[in-house]
Amino acid sequence: MELVPSIELIREAYEKSYAIPSFCVWTSETIDLVLRTAEKLNAPVMLMAGPGEFLWHRPQQLLEMAKILGRDRRCRVAFHLDHGDSLELAEECIQAGFTSVMLDYSARSYEDNVAGMKKVAAMARPDGITVEGEIGHVGKANKNAAEGKGDSSLTEPETAERFCRETGIDMVAVSIGNAHGNYAKLPHFDFALLEALKKRLSIPLVLHGGSGTPPDDIHRAISLGIAKINVATEFITAIKNAYLVVWQGDVWVPSTLPAAMEAGEQVLEKWIRLAGCAGTVK
Numbered sequence: 001m002e003l004v005p006s007i008e009l010i011r012e013a014y015e016k017s018y019a020i021p022s023f024c025v026w027t028s029e030t031i032d033l034v035l036r037t038a039e040k041l042n043a044p045v046m047l048m049a050g051p052g053e054f055l056w057h058r059p060q061q062l063l064e065m066a067k068i069l070g071r072d073r074r075c076r077v078a079f080h081l082d083h084g085d086s087l088e089l090a091e092e093c094i095q096a097g098f099t100s101v102m103l104d105y106s107a108r109s110y111e112d113n114v115a116g117m118k119k120v121a122a123m124a125r126p127d128g129i130t131v132e133g134e135i136g137h138v139g140k141a142n143k144n145a146a147e148g149k150g151d152s153s154l155t156e157p158e159t160a161e162r163f164c165r166e167t168g169i170d171m172v173a174v175s176i177g178n179a180h181g182n183y184a185k186l187p188h189f190d191f192a193l194l195e196a197l198k199k200r201l202s203i204p205l206v207l208h209g210g211s212g213t214p215p216d217d218i219h220r221a222i223s224l225g226i227a228k229i230n231v232a233t234e235f236i237t238a239i240k241n242a243y244l245v246v247w248q249g250d251v252w253v254p255s256t257l258p259a260a261m262e263a264g265e266q267v268l269e270k271w272i273r274l275a276g277c278a279g280t281v282k
């Protein structure tokens with residue numbers, strides 16, 4: 001396994017019009033599954049974890065697991081802090097050797113967001129670690145609100161340009177009608193907005209809330225500058241649903257792992273193909 005600076009994978013994808021799927025991982029088996037699938041499909045991928053995943057293992061432990069499990073695998077991967085919620089966590093991940101970090105202050109004021117991102121960029125830069133910021137806010141898919149509205153706010157092109165210039169970040173997460181979690185109804189991406197963002201911003205764009213997005217929207221988003229797509233809910237749900245079937249009665253829990261991993265693998269394969277990165281690792 002080659003642990004690659006995140007921006008190297010993302011830039012290549014951006015220039016060649018495909019995207020890198022970034023998959024949520026939280027245990028050795030989910031890490032292993034992403035690495036196996038990446039190797040099987042000759043696909044560059046990102047593994048990502050954030051506050052919701054560090055409930056048992058610390059960042060350093062997850063990264064070391066990836067290094068051990070990937071030792072004999074032929075794959076190119078990056079390891080990313082997703083939705084970092086404090087400077088301390090960003091620092092912990094930088095020190096652990098993550099290849100990129102996101103600080104998500106997108107729900108705070110513009111000034112707080114810029115100040116936080118500048119601090120993270122200053123910590124990350126000396127080690128060549130890639131930095132992701134978010135401007136506008138990608139909220140949660142919510143059945144009570146139009147998707148991408150609710151607690152979301154769309155990314156405004158002029159503000160986004162200023163944000164990228166002032167912070168010096170390497171990639172930027174945008175809010176164009178996308179949302180995290182299970183969409184209650186299909187999302188409506190504002191492609192005119194995405195096009196305007198692509199024109200104004202010179203860095204790769206990131207799509208959060210990949211789960212549940214129709215394939216045509218993914219292809220169009222990639223053609224308009226999306227070079228990293230975050231996927232969590234679909235992966236986690238497939239594993240959960242498989243466990244719900246096999247965790248019945250007097251089950252020997254370890255014996256249920258293969259069924260859960262097979263279900264998860266199908267989601268990983270789907271997203272690697274959808275992102276267009278299968279076969280790009282030569």
Ligand code: 13P
Nearest residue numbers: 181208209211230232233
């Ligand atoms: P989904 O859970 O909707 O796939 O979103 C994942 C994500 O954006 C994590 O940052």
